[in-house]
Amino acid sequence: MxxxxxxxxxxxxxxxxxxxxxxxxxxxxxxxxxxxxxxxxxxxxxxxxxxxxxxxxxxxxxxxxxxxxxxxxxxxxxxxxxxxxxxxxxxxxxxxxxxxxxxxxxxxxxxxxxxxxxxxxxxxxxxxxxxxxxxxxxxxxxxxxxxxxxxxxKDVSAAGDRRWSSTWVRELLAAGDCAGASAVLGRPHRMRGSVVHGEARGRQLGFPTANLAADATGTVPADGVYAGWLLRDPGHVQAAQPHRLPAAISIGTNPTFDGTVRQVEAHVLGRRDLDLYDEEVVVEFVRRLRPTVRFDGFEALVEQMRRDVVEAADVLDVPRPELLPALPG
Structure with missing residues (x-):
């Protein structure tokens, strides 16, 4: 085109x-x-x-x-x-x-x-x-x-006679219903942005994340944890390596750590070796797993993150990753 x-x-x-x-x-x-x-x-x-x-x-x-x-x-x-x-x-x-x-x-x-x-x-x-x-x-x-x-x-309508519209998609995303949004879009909803440095808490907990820059494009869904995909530019990926990677995506302010800045961050399932800083990536949202909540302590948060990773793998129909321990310090 x-x-x-x-x-x-x-x-x-x-x-x-x-x-x-x-x-x-x-x-x-x-x-x-x-x-x-x-x-x-x-x-x-x-x-x-x-x-x-x-x-x-x-x-x-x-x-x-x-x-x-x-x-x-x-x-x-x-x-x-x-x-x-x-x-x-x-x-x-x-x-x-x-x-x-x-x-x-x-x-x-x-x-x-x-x-x-x-x-x-x-x-x-x-x-x-x-x-x-x-x-x-x-x-x-x-x-x-x-x-x-x-x-x-003529206007094209979905089941129930509601007209397909961008407004409808925004309503669904505001409710965290990415599966519903995908049904209207005909594909998963996506965001695009550069990967920037965060506070590295995910890496310390054993789940390193790619944090999207604040100027990333695309509507941000409701706070919560989602199963989805992280897409890399094929030019940044070595031959025979996939550029579409399964991910657990978190949206919110990290209330367990009293955070105040809303962030979109994606953990590629089972991977600690990726260096994505300054790379432009696309994040696709498939299904919301749970809302964002505040946990009473480090151990409870890590245990829930392990469950999130397993559930994300099941939703995306990929092998469950080996769960590694948190890094010291």
């Missing part, structure tokens, strides 16, 4: 496209239904399939104090969009100036003049242009005037 950061990067020789527009936060199953229609329609018409998305999220510009925590950072969003079979994604820098365009100015400049659009595929709730004044009816009228057709995709 080609990635265009701004309309000036769109190839001048692009002849025709089928386009969809959206934030695509999380690229959940509802998004994927629309994107599948875009790809199929583009193939049928002999056009390029293109998604138009925005960075930052429009709410961060218009309502910064109410802007949602994004499910995915831009890098992961683009990787997930690429998995759908799109030919290209156009990332538009969302600014107050861009937002001031009328619906017709946006359609003419971006869709017609830049992307040579033949068909726009959008959901029923599409909004665009200054003050979100453009809707699906506006898009149809603009298409009639500017020479493109509009294909409306």
């Amino acid at each position: 080609e990635r265009w950061y701004g309309i000036d990067q769109v190839p001048a020789d692009l002849t025709a496209s089928v386009v969809t527009i959206g934030n695509f936060d999380g690229v959940h199953l509802g998004h994927r239904a629309v994107l599948a229609d875009v790809v199929d329609t583009a193939h049928a018409l002999g056009c390029q399939s293109v998604a138009v998305t925005f960075d930052p999220h429009p709410a961060a510009v218009h309502r910064p104090h109410e802007a949602p925590e994004l499910l995915t950072g831009l890098a992961d969003r683009l990787d997930l969009l690429a998995e759908t079979g799109l030919d290209a994604t156009l990332v538009i820098a969302y600014t107050a100036g861009f937002a001031a365009q009328t619906p017709e100015e946006f359609a003419r400049r971006t869709l017609v003049d830049t992307l040579r659009v033949r068909r726009v595929v959008v959901g029923e709730d599409v909004r665009f242009g200054r003050d979100n004044s453009g809707d699906r009816t506006t898009m149809v009228r603009l298409g009639e005037r500017l020479g493109f057709s509009v294909q409306l995709v």
Whole structure:
């Protein structure tokens, strides 16, 4: 998939496209239904399939104090969009100036003049242009005037008729229901960030962890201990070694040690030999094992951590690791 950061990067020789527009936060199953229609329609018409998305999220510009925590950072969003079979994604820098365009100015400049659009595929709730004044009816009228057709995709619902949405995923993650979030996303929820030095308590307890930097991207689930995976860049892994590693992931402030800083840290099951500092990794959440609690003493905490590691291995269907004693000191 080609990635265009701004309309000036769109190839001048692009002849025709089928386009969809959206934030695509999380690229959940509802998004994927629309994107599948875009790809199929583009193939049928002999056009390029293109998604138009925005960075930052429009709410961060218009309502910064109410802007949602994004499910995915831009890098992961683009990787997930690429998995759908799109030919290209156009990332538009969302600014107050861009937002001031009328619906017709946006359609003419971006869709017609830049992307040579033949068909726009959008959901029923599409909004665009200054003050979100453009809707699906506006898009149809603009298409009639500017020479493109509009294909409306009905909302896709899950069992129980709730619409797939990024808001729903955030609600599930806030409740610690990563399994439920995965069902809406069609994949495990993920975070991405650099590994930084922590207080090394995990190593002292016999369970060294990779601590994600505070600027890691992706919504942080509710505090607790999770079974999941740690993914390394294959370029950092020696040949024949796996880059996807089973992990027990802790989120919280370490209340047993009176901690105050909320952290996301992943222990790769059975491994003490990994040096991940300054490496960018992805952490995927499969299932919550338990909430974060305060333990009365070192021994009780270590015993629970041993149970967590065993349970995480069982959830992930990997061999239970050999449990090593805590390090002295």
